[in-house]
Amino acid sequence: MGRYVLRRLLQLVPVFLGTTFLIYMLVWAVPGDPLAGKCGARACPESYVAAVEAEYGLDQPVIIQYFNYLGNLLTGDFGQTFSGISVSELIADAYPVTIRLAIMALLIQSVIGLTAGVLSGLRPGGYVDNVVLASTLFLVAVPVFVTGYVLQTVLGLRLGIISPTVSSSASWSELIVPGYVLGSLSMAYVARLTRTSIAENMRADYVRTAVAKGLSRRRVVGVHLLRNSAIPVVTFLGADFGSLMAGAIVTEGIFNIRGIGGLVFEAIQSVEGVIVTGVVVLLVLVYLLVNLLVDVAYALLDPRIRLD
Amino acid sequence: MRSRRVAALLALSLSTTLVLSACGGGGGGEAADGGAATVSVFGTEPENTLIPGNTNETGGGKIVDAMWDGLVDYSADGTVSNLVAQSIETTDSKTFTITLNEGWTFHDGTPVLAKNFVDAWNYTAYSPNGLANASFFANVAGYADVHPADENAQPTAQTMSGLKVVDDRTFTVELSGPSAIFPTTLGYTVFYPLPDSFFADRAAFEQNPIGNGAFRYESRQPNQNVMLTRYDQYAGPQKPSIGGVEFRIYGDSQAAYQDVVSGNLDFLDTIPGSFLVDDLYKTDLPERSGSQPYQSINTMSFPLYDQRYSDVRLRQAISMAVDRQAIADTVYSGSVEPADGFVPRNVPGRAENQCGELCTFQPEKAKQLFTESGFTGPIELISNVDSAINQEWMQAACVSITNALGAECRFVPVPTFAEFLTQRDQEELTGIFRTGWIADYPSIENFLNPIYRVGGAANDAKYNSPQFEQLMARGDTAPTLPEAEAAWQEAERQLVKDMPSVPINDQSAQFGWSERLQNAQLSFRRELDLSTVTVTE
Numbered sequence: 037m038g039r040y041v042l043r044r045l046l047q048l049v050p051v052f053l054g055t056t057f058l059i060y061m062l063v064w065a066v067p068g069d070p071l072a073g074k075c076g077a078r079a080c081p082e083s084y085v086a087a088v089e090a091e092y093g094l095d096q097p098v099i100i101q102y103f104n105y106l107g108n109l110l111t112g113d114f115g116q117t118f119s120g121i122s123v124s125e126l127i128a129d130a131y132p133v134t135i136r137l138a139i140m141a142l143l144i145q146s147v148i149g150l151t152a153g154v155l156s157g158l159r160p161g162g163y164v165d166n167v168v169l170a171s172t173l174f175l176v177a178v179p180v181f182v183t184g185y186v187l188q189t190v191l192g193l194r195l196g197i198i199s200p201t202v203s204s205s206a207s208w209s210e211l212i213v214p215g216y217v218l219g220s221l222s223m224a225y226v227a228r229l230t231r232t233s234i235a236e237n238m239r240a241d242y243v244r245t246a247v248a249k250g251l252s253r254r255r256v257v258g259v260h261l262l263r264n265s266a267i268p269v270v271t272f273l274g275a276d277f278g279s280l281m282a283g284a285i286v287t288e289g290i291f292n293i294r295g296i297g298g299l300v301f302e303a304i305q306s307v308e309g310v311i312v313t314g315v316v317v318l319l320v321l322v323y324l325l326v327n328l329l330v331d332v333a334y335a336l337l338d339p340r341i342r343l344d
Numbered sequence: 345m346r347s348r349r350v351a352a353l354l355a356l357s358l359s360t361t362l363v364l365s366a367c368g369g370g371g372g373g374e375a376a377d378g379g380a381a382t383v384s385v386f387g388t389e390p391e392n393t394l395i396p397g398n399t400n401e402t403g404g405g406k407i408v409d410a411m412w413d414g415l416v417d418y419s420a421d422g423t424v425s426n427l428v429a430q431s432i433e434t435t436d437s438k439t440f441t442i443t444l445n446e447g448w449t450f451h452d453g454t455p456v457l458a459k460n461f462v463d464a465w466n467y468t469a470y471s472p473n474g475l476a477n478a479s480f481f482a483n484v485a486g487y488a489d490v491h492p493a494d495e496n497a498q499p500t501a502q503t504m505s506g507l508k509v510v511d512d513r514t515f516t517v518e519l520s521g522p523s524a525i526f527p528t529t530l531g532y533t534v535f536y537p538l539p540d541s542f543f544a545d546r547a548a549f550e551q552n553p554i555g556n557g558a559f560r561y562e563s564r565q566p567n568q569n570v571m572l573t574r575y576d577q578y579a580g581p582q583k584p585s586i587g588g589v590e591f592r593i594y595g596d597s598q599a600a601y602q603d604v605v606s607g608n609l610d611f612l613d614t615i616p617g618s619f620l621v622d623d624l625y626k627t628d629l630p631e632r633s634g635s636q637p638y639q640s641i642n643t644m645s646f647p648l649y650d651q652r653y654s655d656v657r658l659r660q661a662i663s664m665a666v667d668r669q670a671i672a673d674t675v676y677s678g679s680v681e682p683a684d685g686f687v688p689r690n691v692p693g694r695a696e697n698q699c700g701e702l703c704t705f706q707p708e709k710a711k712q713l714f715t716e717s718g719f720t721g722p723i724e725l726i727s728n729v730d731s732a733i734n735q736e737w738m739q740a741a742c743v744s745i746t747n748a749l750g751a752e753c754r755f756v757p758v759p760t761f762a763e764f765l766t767q768r769d770q771e772e773l774t775g776i777f778r779t780g781w782i783a784d785y786p787s788i789e790n791f792l793n794p795i796y797r798v799g800g801a802a803n804d805a806k807y808n809s810p811q812f813e814q815l816m817a818r819g820d821t822a823p824t825l826p827e828a829e830a831a832w833q834e835a836e837r838q839l840v841k842d843m844p845s846v847p848i849n850d851q852s853a854q855f856g857w858s859e860r861l862q863n864a865q866l867s868f869r870r871e872l873d874l875s876t877v878t879v880t881e
Contacts, residue, residue, distance in 0.1 A: 069766040074391045075400045075476045078794070078801035079769050082495040084398075087474020119404075120393040120550050121566040129565060193605055193628075200602035204568040204592075292599035294568050302389065302567075302595060305730070305760055 037335065044328050048321070055320045056109070056313060060102045063309040070094070070307035074118065088118065105313065115310035123314045126299060131318070133206045134295035137287070138280040140208065140215030145223035146273060153230025153269075154262065160235045168231065172224035184217045184290040201292040211293075218287040222276050229272055233265035240264075267337055274330030278323035380574070380587035381879045383861065385872055386600045386612040387591035389567055393550040396536040397468035397475035405533060406871050407570050407591055411451075411555035412536040413580055415442060415461070416527065418868035422639060422692050422786030424528050427580065428456060428537070428556070430513075432530070437522040437823045444513045447579040450539040451560035458515035464538035466490065466503045477534040479801055483526075483820075485518045521821045524828040528692075529785045558584050558875060567593055582875040589874060605629060607858045610879070611872045615854040617733035623677055625856060633856040635679050638870045639783035640851035641688045641791065644725065644741065644776050645805040648844060653776075658717035659843035662776065663702055664710035665748035666741050672849055675737045679854060683847035686791060686839050693788035693829035698836050703847060707748035714749045723753040724775025728764035734778050737848065768804050779804055779845060786868065788832050792816060796839060807844035 071080055071088060089095045093104055108115060114123035152172075156165035175183075191213060192200030202210045237243060238261065246260045284297035292298075296315055303311035334341045390404030399408045415429035426432065430445045448456035467473055469481040471491040481487050485506030490499045506518035519526060529535070537556060542549045553561050558580060559572035573588035592609060594600040597616045603609035605628050615633070619625040625633050644662075646653040653659065668682030681689060685698035725742050727734045735757065742753040756775055758764040767773050781802065783790050794800045796807050797816055812835055819831030855872075857864040860879050867873040 069762065069769070078400065079765075079804075080476055081478050081801075083471035083478060083491065084474045084476045086495060087472070118392065119390050126566050129567065188602060193602055196606060199608050200606050201599045201608060204565065289595050290599065292594050292603075294593070298595045299567060305762065306391070307762055 037332070041328065041332065044331070048324055051320065051324060052317070053106075056106065056317050057102060059313050059316045060105065060309065061098065063304075063307070063312045064098050064101075066304065066307055070118065070309065092116075092118070105310070109314075109317070114314040117308050117311060123310050126311060127296075127314055127318065130295045130299045130315075133293060134281055134284055134288070134297065136206060136208065137211050137215055137218060137284060137293060137295060138277060140211045141219030141222070141280050142273065142277055144212075144216050145219035145226050145276075146269075149223040149226030150230055150269070152227040154234055154257070156227070157231040157234025157265075158238070158257065160231075165231070168227055172227050175220050175224040180217060180221060181286050181290065183220055184214075184287055187213055187217060188290055204294060206293060206295075214287050214291045214293060217290070218280060218284055222272075222280070225272060226269055229269050230265065233268055234261060237261055237265050263337055267334060270330060270333055270337065274326050274333075277326045278319065281319055281322060380585060381860070381881055382571075382573075382588040382590055383586050383872075383874075383877065383879055384590040384592050384610045386597065386604075386609060386614070387570065387593050389593050390570075392476060394553045394561075394570075395475075395538070395542070395546075395550060396533050397464070397473075397477050399533055400476050405869070407572070408533055408536070408555075409557075409869060409871060410559045410572055410589060410874055411553065411557045411561060412533070413448075413555075413557040414531040414533075414535050415444075416531040418531050418786055420636075420866060420868055420873070421690060422783075422868060424531065424786065427531070429530070432527045434527075437524045437526070438519050440517045440519075440526060441510075442515055442517065445579065446513070448556055449577050449579065450537075450556050451554045451575055452539060452541060453577075454539055454541075455512075456537055456556050457512045458509045459512075460537035460539060461535075462503075462507045462509050462515050463540075463543060464536065465507060467538070467543065468534060469504060470502060471495075471499055480529075480532070480534045483519050483521065483523055485520045487520070522823050523820055524822055524825040525787050525789045525820075528787050532784045558582075559589055562588065569593055580875075584875050585878050586874065601625075601628075601856070604632075604856045604858055607860070610858045610861050611855070611864060611877075612857070613853065613855045613866070613870060613872065615856060617736065620677060620679070620733070620854060625854065629856040632859065633854065634864070634866070635852055635854045636866050637681065637688070637690060637850060637852040638866065639688055639691050639786060639868070640870075641683060641686070641781055642737065642848045642851060643683075643686075643779045643781070643845045644738070644848060645779040645845035646776055646843075647771065647773050647805065648808075649771050649806045650774050652719065652721070652774075655717040655719070656841075656843060657713045658719045659846070660702055661710045661714035661717060661749065662723070662745065663699075663843055663846040664704065664706045664713070665745045666846065666848065667705040667744040667748075668703065668848055669705065670744065671737050671740045675733060675740050676849070676852075680849045680852045683849050686796075686836050686845075686847050687788050688791070688850035691783065691788055691791065692786050693825070693832060695833040695836070698833070699840050699847060702840055702843070705744075705748075710748050711750065714751065719751075723749075723751060724756050725753065725777075726756045726758060726764075726773055726775045727778035728759070728761045729757040730760050738778060741848065771806070776846075777804075780851070782851075782870070783868075788829060788836070789819065792832055792835055792839070793820070796844060805844040807842070809838065809842055809844075812838045812842070 071085055074080055093101050116122055152168045156168040159165055188200050191197045198213050202214060243261055246256045281296060284295060285301045288295045288297035300312060300315050387406060388403035391401050392398040392404055394404055394408055396408055396412060399405050413427050416424050417427040418424055428444055428448055430443045432440055432442050434440045444458060450456060465481055468475045469478050469487055469490050478491055484504050486504035489501035490504055492499055508516045510516060539554050558575055558578045560575040562571040562573045564570045570591040574584055597614050600609055600612050601616050601619060604612045615625045646659055672678060672680050672682050684703055687694040723745060725738045727738045729735045739755045742755045745753040781791060781795055794802045796803060798808050815831055815835035815838055819828045819835060822828035822831055853866055853870050862878045863876050865873045865876060
């Protein structure tokens with residue numbers, strides 16, 4: 037197991053290099069001059085353009101810019117935005133918020149999704165099952181921004197139960213509704229995945245054995261059945277954590293959460309290449325690490341799975 | 345029994361989280377040192393560092409304007425009065441003697457002296473410093489020495505010969521030619537003074553900017569907010585009653601709007617387009633919203649670098665094919681006035697109804713001119729679609745043009761503003777494109793010179809007319825303001841004849857505020873007037 041983890045960690049190096057390179061090139065291929073709009077409705081004076089290009093090395097070929105960027109990155113320097121803000125400071129501010137939001141979404145979707153999935157999977161075709169199937173179908177069909185705006189308007193604006201946006205401190209309680217919005221789609225998938233998996237394994241031999249041994253129903257479902265049915269769900273949740281962080285753009289935009297999603301979105305629009313690359317590099321790392329965790333979790337869930 | 349307990353627990357935890365989340369909003373109402381409350385204002389992330397010479401867009405401009413005061417000040421209707429300046433005197437409109445008021449200090453305690461203005465202006469104009477607003481000093485004598493027209497040439501001097509410090513409170517400005525409008529321009533952001541500490545260490549200053557205005561820099565959390573607190577040694581005549589301002593950064597005005605309605609944010613200067621429809625914002629914000637015209641105009645410009653648009657009959661036909669009143673009524677719910685010239689209403693020095701029938705909807709006449717011009721190919725209207733309601737009014741204009749001319753008009757969207765600007769600056773826009781202008785300072789001159797003069801900073805149509813140039817030059821160098829204004833008005837009439845762009849409507853601003861605010865008014869710059877606004881806890 038240790039060797040396996042080490043090998044996976046070493047694999048991060050080429051992936052890291054490849055993604056940063058790709059992202060860097062893509063960002064500079066985005067149409068639009070990074071200096072457009074810096075001077076309001078006027079075109080920027082040439083002396084200003086020249087000074088900024090020299091300061092940020094924009095006058096050099098992209099490939100050289102990339103290697104300079106990489107060199108700085110290895111020393112922990114993420115660079116600076118055109119307005120003189122250090123990117124690492126921006127990321128340090130935004131990351132905790134997005135991670136909290138993603139964890140909140142993950143919690144909501146796994147708790148509600150798993151519960152609904154288990155309940156409906158135990159009695160396929162029953163009343164609960166039909167309710168879960170219909171409501172998850174609804175959740176899948178409605179786009180996230182609709183859920184977001186509706187909850188924000190109804191709960192925040194009309195009923196006044198929540199604040200329509202999240203403050204800069206972004207406390208856990210403020211993130212419940214945005215977390216629900218962000219997680220709602222995956223929650224439906226988790227419920228359906230769990231349901232299928234449970235319904236399938238209900239007829240498995242080991243379940244019949246466990247029941248025949250005279251184990252209580254709670255132990256049969258909670259330990260034997262759920263543990264074996266959880267593997268596809270855990271795979272999904274693991275992959276989802278990464279996409280929750282990247283996919284938070286819409287949710288963060290609606291609730292004005294100053295996290296990674298909004299940061300990347302605005303940075304792409306204003307062609308702030310350093311921000312986009314910096315954030316995406318970190319996202320890639322999180323994604324890879326979470327997937328590693330998921331693989332390790334397999335072995336714990338099912339000892340038959342050997343990792344090395 | 346068991347299920348009831350679970351239900352009770354659930355209900356309890358649910359209600360506590362709801363209460364907690366309702367409290368967690370943070371309305372920006374924390375009392376500052378002086379005991380007066382802070383006002384939270386909608387803001388966007390500044391594009392450049394927070395120094396006057398480098399700020400020319402609204403995100404940073406709002407903050408810089410709150411932190412600095414200039415030699416003169418503009419009231420909301422465009423009246424100019426002295427502020428830091430005690431007097432600005434001239435006999436020939438070419439040499440100005442500027443005397444400063446006593447008692448003004450920067451936020452670090454150092455006095456505001458004549459050299460602070462002279463040094464700041466010289467620094468901004470000097471081309472190797474690469475500041476965005478250098479061109480504003482182009483008419484100061486000696487500008488060419490510090491900022492050669494050729495970008496590869498080295499400047500031969502560090503300071504402009506036209507600026508001279510006489511004593512601590514007096515300096516003189518010599519222009520390269522007479523300009524009656526010069527004193528009016530001095531309230532614009534780029535003419536603010538800078539303290540000595542800026543020149544000692546620019547990088548440190550950018551981290552902690554120091555101004556001379558009513559509010560001083562407190563803290564900044566990038567992408568979240570910028571906090572300013574009241575500067576109690578402020579020497580201006582109108583001391584603010586609020587304790588400070590928080591410029592809260594929003595990704596878009598939609599979320600900010602929700603916050604204003606629920607009392608989470610105190611002031612929003614741009615109601616999002618979807619809430620302007622049917623005046624929805626007036627229902628959401630009863631007695632808490634306003635609509636006020638400001639000195640700004642919406643136009644559509646022709647790419648004159650494209651031969652197809654060289655026939656003036658075509659340009660006039662397009663102008664007469666646009667039903668301005670219908671756009672004002674349907675797209676803007678009647679909150680704007682159709683344009684009747686190239687200069688919006690309320691701008692000092694403006695003449696009424698300059699455009700006359702050429703800006704009036706006349707489908708038959710338009711069609712006749714259009715046919716005569718022999719224009720072939722579809723008419724295209726181009727705009728970015730990532731902000732405001734540009735798309736809506738341009739589409740409405742397109743419908744009107746199609747109906748009037750019987751020729752196909754297509755709206756061509758450009759996804760982002762950055763892309764639109766790039767295409768515009770590289771002369772790649774080959775259809776009629778959206779333009780607009782907001783006054784830097786209140787004068788008819790500001791709506792003509794930068795937009796239509798050859799080499800003007802915003803002459804995107806690449807308009808070039810010798811007659812216009814001549815008339816503008818006469819206005820720019822006239823010794824008195826009335827003479828100058830007469831010449832500029834004549835130049836505007838030349839514009840009407842040539843129609844390099846089509847004026848559509850004068851702009852108006854819709855804004856909303858929370859229940860905590862009283863006397864919320866817009867300043868000349870379409871920002872919350874921080875000196876008069878009051879707040880209750």
